[in-house]
Amino acid sequence: MRYEYFAVKLAEDYLKKGIVEGDDYPEMDLYIDQLVACLNKELELYRTGDDGPVTKAMVSNYTKHKMIPGPAGRKYGKDHLLFMTIVFYLKNSLSMDQIRKLMAPLLANYESEWDDTIDVAKMYKAFADFTREEEAGLPDRISQRIRDVKKLCSRYEAEDDTSELLTLIVSLIMESYAERFIAERLLDEYFAGQVKKRKNE
Numbered sequence: 001m002r003y004e005y006f007a008v009k010l011a012e013d014y015l016k017k018g019i020v021e022g023d024d025y026p027e028m029d030l031y032i033d034q035l036v037a038c039l040n041k042e043l044e045l046y047r048t049g050d051d052g053p054v055t056k057a058m059v060s061n062y063t064k065h066k067m068i069p070g071p072a073g074r075k076y077g078k079d080h081l082l083f084m085t086i087v088f089y090l091k092n093s094l095s096m097d098q099i100r101k102l103m104a105p106l107l108a109n110y111e112s113e114w115d116d117t118i119d120v121a122k123m124y125k126a127f128a129d130f131t132r133e134e135e136a137g138l139p140d141r142i143s144q145r146i147r148d149v150k151k152l153c154s155r156y157e158a159e160d161d162t163s164e165l166l167t168l169i170v171s172l173i174m175e176s177y178a179e180r181f182i183a184e185r186l187l188d189e190y191f192a193g194q195v196k197k198r199k200n201e
Contacts (some may be wrong), residue, residue: 001166004146011139017045019132022124028089029075032056039084046088054088062087067099069110078108093180094187101191145171151193 001009030038036059036174040052046050047053061066068083090099109118150169153159 002141003168007142007146007168008139013045015132015135015138019128019135022085022121022128024084027076027078028070029077030080031061032071032072035059035076035080035084037167039088043088054084054189059084065096065100065102067096068168069107079120083121086124086127089134093176096168096183099185099188102187105191115130126177 003162007014024042025038033056036052036054036056039054040047059068062084063070067087087099087103090102094102106118106120109115110120115172143194146168149164149171150159153164153167158164
């Protein structure tokens with residue numbers, strides 16, 4: 001398959017299967033094996049090898065590092081599935097320390113006996129719906145990006161597939177890097193301060 005068609009197909013697949021529908025998660029207690037199986041079924045698009053994109057070791061590690069709430073006994077519920085999904089989406093862009101900072105206020109609220117609890121399912125639905133709406137035109141944008149890359153490569157007399165693919169991949173990464181830069185600075189400016197403030201109170 002030509003790279004042009006493959007890139008657009010990836011964009012279409014992302015819109016169909018890449019943004020997990022949190023409503024599909026079961027409203028029941030799960031053991032860790034069941035939690036991992038459920039996450040891997042929903043995140044199947046991100047599988048790269050024999051193992052699923054989520055492992056028991058990841059769940060244990062994220063719990064240990066206060067990125068998701070611990071289980072109730074040995075059982076995990078729908079909120080744990082949602083927390084894990086959020087962390088899954090963050091883990092390739094942010095460090096564990098950054099994710100912990102970002103999740104700290106949410107976890108503090110979730111575990112508080114006094115605060116009005118944030119509805120994790122509604123919050124996740126807002127994330128997912130917003131992303132789906134923002135990315136609705138992704139296949140068209142990828143097609144346009146490919147056309148722009150071809151024009152650029154033609155201008156520099158580099159009209160071979162390798163040059164076009166390299167330019168396409170680097171431009172997509174640089175665009176995501178710009179957004180990541182803004183997200184990281186917002187995190188450092190606002191979430192780190194909230195965590196410090198809570199400790200000093």
